[in-house]
Each structure stands twice: as structure tokens, then as C-alpha cells.
Amino acid sequence: MTYHPKVIPAQYNHSNIDSDEMLYYVDRDFMSRTGIGPSYISLHPSEIPHGPHPGTYEASIGKKETHELAVMIDTFNTLQITEEAMKIDDGKYFKSWLLH
């Protein structure tokens, strides 16, 4: 967390150009995501833009801390998605940046 008085705590939108990014959401409230609960896993493949969900960026302004526990892994090699992983895909995460 950054402590400058005018900081916007939620991370800006970005693309990982040299790695895939996998996030495992362990516990509590996830500031930058909506509809995410404990044990959720997300994958942001290299070069695909991603960031806070609509509204969470603005909602983070003024927050001094987060109450979340997640593990992020940036890989050196491209991840291969297994058939088992495809079975637990919710089929809607990639649409979660669309405004409703």
C-alpha cells in the first residue's frame, strides 16, 4: 500500500508483457475486484490488459489499508491451462470489466 496523501490505492490498469499473472484470493474483501471470493483463482495472460473492476478504483480513494489476503504469481514461462482447470472456469470473469 502506498502512503502518499493523494494516492489512489487500487492499482492502475496494466498489461504484463513478460509474464502471465495468476492470483489466488485467499481471504477477506478484495479491494480491486467485485464478485471475487475466497479460493477464487484468476489468470491474466501476458499482454492482456487488466486492472480494478469498474467502480473499485474510485472506491479505493482515501482508504488507508486493505483487509485482503491474496497470492500473486508472475511466471517466467507461459502457463498451460489443463482440462481440469477448464472445468472450474466460471466462463464470465473475462467479461467482468464491462459496465452493467
Ligand SMILES: [Fe+2]
Ligand atoms: Fe496484473
